[in-house]
Amino acid sequence: xxxxxxxxxxxxxxxxxxxxxxxxxxxxxxxxxTDASVDVRxxxxxxxxxxxxxxxHVFIVDSQFITPDSPNHYLSRLEPxxxxxxxxxxxxxxxxxxxxxxxxxxxxxxARRLASLDHISGGRAGWNVVTSGxxxxxxxxxxxxxxxxxxxxxxxxxxxxxxxxxxxxxxxDALPRDRxxxxxxxxxxxxxxxxxxxxxRVVGPLNLERTPQGQPVIFQAxxxxxxxxxxxxxxxxxxxxxxxxxxxxxxxxxxxxxAAAKGRDPQNVLIVPGIHPIIAETDEEARARQDAALGARSxxxxxxxxxxPFGWHDFSQYDLDAPFPSVAAxxxxxxxxxAEGITRLAIEKGWTLRQVVQxxxxxxxxxxxxxxxxxxxxxxRWFEAGGFDGVNITVNAPGDFARFTxxxxxxxxxxxxxxxxxxxxxxxxxxxLPVPENRYTAARPEEAKAASLVP
Amino acid sequence: xxxxxxxxxxxxxxxxxxxxxxxxxxxxxxxxxTDASVDVRxxxxxxxxxxxxxxxHVFIVDSQFITPDSPNHYLSRLEPxxxxxxxxxxxxxxxxxxxxxxxxxxxxxxARRLASLDHISGGRAGWNVVTSGxxxxxxxxxxxxxxxxxxxxxxxxxxxxxxxxxxxxxxxDALPRDRxxxxxxxxxxxxxxxxxxxxxRVVGPLNLERTPQGQPVIFQAxxxxxxxxxxxxxxxxxxxxxxxxxxxxxxxxxxxxxAAAKGRDPQNVLIVPGIHPIIAETDEEARARQDAALGARSxxxxxxxxxxPFGWHDFSQYDLDAPFPSVAAxxxxxxxxxAEGITRLAIEKGWTLRQVVQxxxxxxxxxxxxxxxxxxxxxxRWFEAGGFDGVNITVNAPGDFARFTxxxxxxxxxxxxxxxxxxxxxxxxxxxLPVPENRYTAARPEEAKAASLVP
Ligand SMILES: Cc1cc2nc3c(=O)[nH]c(=O)nc-3n(C[C@H](O)[C@H](O)[C@H](O)COP(=O)(O)O)c2cc1C
Ligand SMILES: Cc1cc2nc3c(=O)[nH]c(=O)nc-3n(C[C@H](O)[C@H](O)[C@H](O)COP(=O)(O)O)c2cc1C
Numbered sequence: 001x002x003x004x005x006x007x008x009x010x011x012x013x014x015x016x017x018x019x020x021x022x023x024x025x026x027x028x029x030x031x032x033x034t035d036a037s038v039d040v041r042x043x044x045x046x047x048x049x050x051x052x053x054x055x056x057h058v059f060i061v062d063s064q065f066i067t068p069d070s071p072n073h074y075l076s077r078l079e080p081x082x083x084x085x086x087x088x089x090x091x092x093x094x095x096x097x098x099x100x101x102x103x104x105x106x107x108x109x110x111a112r113r114l115a116s117l118d119h120i121s122g123g124r125a126g127w128n129v130v131t132s133g134x135x136x137x138x139x140x141x142x143x144x145x146x147x148x149x150x151x152x153x154x155x156x157x158x159x160x161x162x163x164x165x166x167x168x169x170x171x172x173d174a175l176p177r178d179r180x181x182x183x184x185x186x187x188x189x190x191x192x193x194x195x196x197x198x199x200x201r202v203v204g205p206l207n208l209e210r211t212p213q214g215q216p217v218i219f220q221a222x223x224x225x226x227x228x229x230x231x232x233x234x235x236x237x238x239x240x241x242x243x244x245x246x247x248x249x250x251x252x253x254x255x256x257x258x259a260a261a262k263g264r265d266p267q268n269v270l271i272v273p274g275i276h277p278i279i280a281e282t283d284e285e286a287r288a289r290q291d292a293a294l295g296a297r298s299x300x301x302x303x304x305x306x307x308x309p310f311g312w313h314d315f316s317q318y319d320l321d322a323p324f325p326s327v328a329a330x331x332x333x334x335x336x337x338x339a340e341g342i343t344r345l346a347i348e349k350g351w352t353l354r355q356v357v358q359x360x361x362x363x364x365x366x367x368x369x370x371x372x373x374x375x376x377x378x379x380x381r382w383f384e385a386g387g388f389d390g391v392n393i394t395v396n397a398p399g400d401f402a403r404f405t406x407x408x409x410x411x412x413x414x415x416x417x418x419x420x421x422x423x424x425x426x427x428x429x430x431x432x433l434p435v436p437e438n439r440y441t442a443a444r445p446e447e448a449k450a451a452s453l454v455p
Numbered sequence: 456x457x458x459x460x461x462x463x464x465x466x467x468x469x470x471x472x473x474x475x476x477x478x479x480x481x482x483x484x485x486x487x488x489t490d491a492s493v494d495v496r497x498x499x500x501x502x503x504x505x506x507x508x509x510x511x512h513v514f515i516v517d518s519q520f521i522t523p524d525s526p527n528h529y530l531s532r533l534e535p536x537x538x539x540x541x542x543x544x545x546x547x548x549x550x551x552x553x554x555x556x557x558x559x560x561x562x563x564x565x566a567r568r569l570a571s572l573d574h575i576s577g578g579r580a581g582w583n584v585v586t587s588g589x590x591x592x593x594x595x596x597x598x599x600x601x602x603x604x605x606x607x608x609x610x611x612x613x614x615x616x617x618x619x620x621x622x623x624x625x626x627x628d629a630l631p632r633d634r635x636x637x638x639x640x641x642x643x644x645x646x647x648x649x650x651x652x653x654x655x656r657v658v659g660p661l662n663l664e665r666t667p668q669g670q671p672v673i674f675q676a677x678x679x680x681x682x683x684x685x686x687x688x689x690x691x692x693x694x695x696x697x698x699x700x701x702x703x704x705x706x707x708x709x710x711x712x713x714a715a716a717k718g719r720d721p722q723n724v725l726i727v728p729g730i731h732p733i734i735a736e737t738d739e740e741a742r743a744r745q746d747a748a749l750g751a752r753s754x755x756x757x758x759x760x761x762x763x764p765f766g767w768h769d770f771s772q773y774d775l776d777a778p779f780p781s782v783a784a785x786x787x788x789x790x791x792x793x794a795e796g797i798t799r800l801a802i803e804k805g806w807t808l809r810q811v812v813q814x815x816x817x818x819x820x821x822x823x824x825x826x827x828x829x830x831x832x833x834x835x836r837w838f839e840a841g842g843f844d845g846v847n848i849t850v851n852a853p854g855d856f857a858r859f860t861x862x863x864x865x866x867x868x869x870x871x872x873x874x875x876x877x878x879x880x881x882x883x884x885x886x887x888l889p890v891p892e893n894r895y896t897a898a899r900p901e902e903a904k905a906a907s908l909v910p
Contacts, residue, residue, distance in 0.1 A: 027632070027639060034632035034639070038664060040544060040575045064563060066662045068642040075640055076630060076664040082571040085540040089495065106559060108519060108595040116537040120495045139658035140563040175531060177482070177489035184482060184489070185530055187523040203594035207521045209493060209531040 007432045008419040009383050009412065010237075010270060010390025012057045012097070013050040015043055017073045018396070027072050028296065031397045037077040044090045046395050053405035054421055056430050057095030057126060059219075059239075059392060060084060064104060064141075065134040067312055069304035081113050088121035095427030097126035097219055102159035103152060104132060104141045107200055111163040114216045115208045123212030123426030127163075128219040128239065129230075131156050135311040135333040146333040153226035155199045160218065160234045162202050164436075165193040167215045169205030171441045191440050213428045214435040219272075223337040232258030235269060236433050239392060242273035244367065248387035268433055270389040276366040277379075277393065279403040283370040290369050294361060302357050309335035309342065320354040372407035379408070380417050390431075462887045463874040464838050464867065465692075465725060465845025467512045467552070468505040470498055472528045473851070482527050483751070486852045492532040499545045501850050508860035509876055511885050512550030512581060514674075514694075514847060515539060519559060519596075520589040522767055524759035536568050543576035550882030552581035552674055557614035558607060559587060559596045562655055566618040569671045570663045578667030578881035582618075583674040583694065584685075586611050590766040590788040601788040608681035610654045615673065615689045617657050620648040622670045623893045624660030646895050668883045669890040674727075678792040687713030690724060691888050694847060697728035699822065703842035723888055725844040731821040732834075732848065734858040738825040745824050749816060757812050764790035764797065775809040827862035834863070835872050845886075 017037020018027040027034055036042040047058045060080040068075075080098035088096055096117060100110050110127075118125035131153060135146040147155060174189030193204035220231040221239035231238045232255055242248040248271075256266035278293075280286035307313045310327055311334040318325050324346035331339025346356050368375050382388060395401045412418040424430045472492020473482040482489055491497040502513045515535040523530075535553035543551055551572060555565050565582075573580035586608060590601040602610060629644030648659035675686040676694035686693045693710055697703040703726075711721035733748075735741035762768045765786040773780050779801035786794025801811050823830050837843060850856045867873040879885045 028634055028637075030634075034634065035630075038574050044544070064567075064662065066660065068640060068645055070662075072639045074662060075645075076625065076662065078574060078663070079567050079571040081537060082540045082568050082575065085537045086544045086575050089499070089541045089544060104561060105564065106596055109560065112519075112534050113537050116534040119493050119533060120537065120541050136658070139656070141561055142654075142656045170531065175490075179483050179485075179489065182483075184527045185523060190523055190530075199597075201594070201597045203591070205521065207519065207525075207529060207531065208533070 007389065009379070009388075009417050010272060010431055011053075011055045011418065012059050012095075012272060012390060012392040013046070013055050013401070014059050014061065014274060014392050014394045015046050016061070016394060016396055017042070017077050026396045029397050031399050037073050040078065040083065040086050043078075043083055044087055046398065046401070047087045047091050047094060049398065049401065049405070050395065051091050051094040053409060054419070055094055056390065057097045057124075057427055058084075058087065059097040059126075059128065060099060061128075062099035062101070062130070063134055063137070064101065064132065065137040065139075067136070069301075069307065069312070071305065081117060084125075085117055085120055088117060088124065091121075093124075093422045093425070093430075095124045095126055095217065095430065096121055097128055097217070097427075099128040099130055101130050101132040101137075102156040103147055104137060105159075107159045107162035108166065108202055108204075108206070110159070111166040111206055112208055114163070115167060115206065115211050118211035118213055118216050119208070123428070125211070125213065125216040126219055126237075126427055127216050128221070129156060129160055129234065130221065131227075133335040134308070148333060149224065149226050149336060151199075153222070153224075153230050156230055157233060158197045158199045162193070162195050162197070162200050164215060165195055165439075166202070166204055166206040167211065168438045168440060169193070170209040171438050172210050175209055189440070210438065213426045214438070217427050217431065217433065223341075227337070228255060228258060231255060232264070232269070233262055236428075237270040237272050237390070237431065240271065240273045242275065242367070242382075242387065243363075245382050245385060245387050248273060248382060249385060252386055252388060270431060270433075272390040272392055273388050274392040274394060275368050275379075276364070277368040277375050277400075277404050277408065278366055279370070279372055279375055279400070279407060281371060283374050286369045286371065286374075290366065294364060297361050297364075299357060299361070302361050303353075306342075306357055306360055309338035315353060315357075318353050320357075321352050324351050324353050324356050372403070372411060375404075376408045376411035376415075380412065380415065383417060462844065464834070464843075464872050465727060465886055466505075466508075466510040466873065467514050467550075467727060467845060467847040468501070468510050468856070469514050469516065469729060469847050469849045470501050471516070471849060471851055472497070472532050481851045484852050486854050492528050495533065495538065495541050498533075498538060499542055501853065501856070502542045502546050502549060504853065504856065504860070505850065506546050506549040508864060509874070510549055511845065512552045512579075512882055513539075513542065514552040514581075514583065515554060516583075517554035517556070517585070518589055518592070519556065519587065520592040520594075522591070524756075524762065524767070526760065536572060539580075540572055540575055543572060543579065546576075548579075548877045548880070548885075550579045550581055550672070550885065551576055552583055552672070552882075554583040554585055556585050556587040556592075557611040558602055559592060560614075562614045562617035563621065563657060563659075563661070565614070566621040566661055567663055569618070570622060570661065570666050573666035573668055573671050574663070578883070580666070580668065580671040581674055581692075581882055582671050583676070584611060584615055584689065585676065586682075588790040589763070603788060604679065604681050604791060606654075608677070608679075608685050611685055612688060613652045613654045617648070617650050617652070617655055619670060619891075620650055620894075621657070621659055621661040622666065623895060624648070625664040626893050626896045627665050630664055644895070665893065668881045669893070672882050672886065672888065678796075682792070683710060683713060686710060687719070687724070688717055691883075692725040692727050692845070692886065695726065695728045697730065697822070697837075697842065698818075700837050700840060700842050703728060703837060704840060707841055707843060725886060725888075727845040727847055728843050729847040729849060730823050730834075731819070732823040732830050732855075732859050732863065733821050734825070734827055734830055734855070734862060736826060738829050741824045741826065741829075745821065749819060752816050752819075754812060754816070757816050761797075761812055761815055764793035770808060770812075773808050775812075776807050779806050779808050779811050827858070827866060830859075831863045831866035831870075835867065835870065838872060 084096040138146040171189040195202045220235040252271040259269040278290045310331040313330040328343040539551040593601040626644040650657045675690040707726040714724040733745045766789040768785040783798040
């Protein structure tokens with residue numbers, strides 16, 4: 001397929017409250033109110049800062065299960081879409097990406113809430129499709145156990161397909177609302193879905209008209225075979241992690257190939273890892289800041305949180321200096337890929353439990369550390385080498401974020417890596433993604449179609 | 456029980472988009488944009504007007520099923536809680552009451568979304584608990600048929616009890632967030648629910664701390680035996696209709712008795728019917744306006760919409776001038792009470808189908824029609840006779856609403872029937888309702904409790 005001219009680097013801001021995953025130390029930062037995770041004004045202010053810096057989107061993670069060992073940010077926080085709707089009416093341009101799980105929601109409700117957000121925001125809604133990694137979530141939804149991987153991801157695929165079908169319920173010109181002709185609805189352009197699948201049966205139609213983006217933008221993350229397959233099938237953009245440039249290029253290449261194998265244009269599948277730039281006046285100072293931040297973390301908390309990918313397995317029961325226990329199976333229904341990865345590495349390296357916890361503490365080490373010039377150079381190098389199409393920056397301390405927007409971004413703008421202003425009113429437009437054609441309009445003869453597409 | 460001093464009349468504003476139930480003619484009103492039901496700015500402006508008039512709350516109705524015959528407002532509209540969150544951050548005092556069905560939602564998700572709205576709004580969230588009257592809703596949620604009445608209401612009761620349990624997950628002082636002591640959480644004040652019931656099993660805890668209102672305010676509506684019983688058990692406020700003062704007094708008396716029989720203080724169960732005041736300079740003019748509005752309705756549309764309580768039964772198949780067909784059973788899973796009521800009346804009166812449709816068209820006739828003084832007198836008379844504790848005013852045309860706030864309310868304020876300003880920062884406070892004590896705090900010894908209640 002011929003490559004279209006390369007897009008600019010896309011920018012997302014991960015809005016955590018205080019003390020997100022692997023960042024339980026951040027709640028001690030005097031710049032961040034300790035109750036930020038339930039303070040709508042805090043989120044709105046951060047989103048406005050990201051918008052002033054012309055970011056493409058803000059992103060809200062989610063889970064529906066806690067234990068007292070959960071990271072601080074998880075213990076008490078606002079539901080993502082309720083929060084994003086409040087942010088929507090205090091911003092104008094920035095995309096609003098919320099996490100909703102396909103495992104414990106009905107597709108009719110999900111389709112409706114996202115379409116509502118798309119209308120409220122004038123075309124800025126995005127959906128981070130997840131399947132819920134915490135196996136304990138099942139207990140909050142009348143189930144004995146979480147779905148196994150095949151079911152989790154099978155259900156996710158069908159869930160997204162149903163939502164997409166519901167979003168097409170109304171063609172663009174289905175509601176003429178013509179007072180003179182007394183015609184509110186053109187019933188020939190309102191379509192029931194009549195979906196019958198393995199996991200869902202949904203008649204439709206959705207009780208909400210076509211949204212400004214046609215369909216909200218779909219984001220997804222998942223490292224397993226099943227997770228990558230889902231992303232390649234449905235995602236407009238894929239969230240991931242990136243530890244080295246080689247890994248990043250390999251992941252992006254693989255996902256683009258998978259998408260192409262499914263008949264999709266890989267240009268329309270953006271790879272967007274989360275990165276954590278640490279910026280100071282000099283490289284040395286930045287490295288020292290990173291070391292100080294890593295050093296401030298609590299070993300006990302890290303030991304408890306190590307349990308999460310393993311279905312909140314209690315590692316405090318083991319001898320810290322004995323070889324890492326073989327309990328990967330405990331994570332079979334949770335974050336299986338992560339649990340298996342940690343276990344494999346521990347066995348390969350012959351690590352003790354203490355060494356594994358120490359490794360987890362160090363895993364927060366960022367490849368983007370240094371002066372503004374160093375960080376800008378490194379981001380550009382990864383982008384140009386095909387490591388990513390965009391990056392998600394974690395916004396915790398406003399000061400760290402300001403260093404990125406005020407000192408790194410101007411360099412990347414100057415070099416044409418990042419655009420200098422919004423180019424569209426919708427998230428889809430700013431990401432350079434095509435508007436999906438309504439399936440019923442597409443099926444009409446050409447003349448009827450041309451007429452339908454006017455509004 | 457000794458009566459505490461009578462509260463002032465409570466005021467709610469029903470925010471419909473355009474052409475709500477029985478009001479399909481309103482979309483022709485040039486004052487109302489035809490796409491109001493999907494325009495967040497329209498809703499925000501109406502809520503701000505209601506707040507300027509010191510209303511206690513705005514209220515958003517809901518359903519999750521449409522046919523091309525549905526009222527215009529139902530065909531395409533925003534999901535209630537997504538909408539209310541946007542309104543929350545553009546208002547300061549007014550309560551935000553959203554409809555969520557217990558039949559097609561999980562209690563964990565409902566509890567979380569309402570608690571999030573309560574945090575975002577600083578204590579102004581309310582939940583209109585419904586069970587979904589449209590039997591066709593089942594088809595959008597992987598079910599062959601809607602729940603029967605006993606199940607619908609049994610599930611509703613358990614659903615609300617689970618939500619209330621989840622709202623108590625954190626005691627008020629469970630999150631000290633004390634940096635010096637490195638104490639974010641006091642785990643002894645975080646409680647799992649471990650609920651196991653007929654319809655739900657929910658372990659908990661909720662991942663959101665106690666809200667500003669302690670618990671969001673619970674509204675409910677339901678005319679059947681089962682519906683009244685649920686209201687008496689769980690509602691802080693009960694929505695209803697009121698056609699005559701005698702009916703209103705009877706309904707309020709009965710519901711208060713039911714609540715008392717369940718051991719509740721009837722003072723804490725407010726009865727709030729929807730009313731539709733029609734105001735003009737003189738009584739004659741107001742009556743003429745009502746006749747004009749009723750005359751503008753379409754017989755065909757009313758015939759189609761008559762089907763709704765009967766599970767969208769198609770009445771166009773019958774002879775208009777033959778006796779009303781005996782099809783009450785078609786409504787057994789829908790709005791049963793309404794379907795039975797219409798059928799009973801038709802048989803009693805010996806009406807034809809045409810006469811029933813005409814009666815439905817006339818049923819919109821309001822008991823509150825006249826000059827501002829006439830309407831104020833009538834509202835005061837009903838209030839003082841015990842017909843209601845508050846009223847829900849349907850806001851469609853901004854002009855009609857302004858006539859009520861600018862011309863009727865000053866008279867009621869002058870007479871002390873309506874308060875002149877907000878008395879609390881929360882909806883619960885403005886309605887004069889007590890804050891429910893957290894069940895775990897309540898179970899503590901007195902000294903521990905006193906300490907807990909400080910924040
Ligand atoms: C950047 C990133 C963000 C994620 N955000 C969430 C989230 O908000 N909620 C969630 O339940 N899972 C989240 N996940 C987890 C995945 O969606 C997936 O459930 C998990 O990785 C386990 O599946 P896997 O084995 O396929 O990776 C995220 C993963 C990544 C890489
Ligand atoms: C004022 C009022 C408002 C209502 N709002 C809704 C609503 O928004 N959504 C809904 O599904 N039902 C709504 N209902 C219907 C009831 O909650 C109930 O489902 C319906 O009346 C059928 O049950 P019943 O036979 O017990 O009345 C409302 C009823 C009344 C009286």
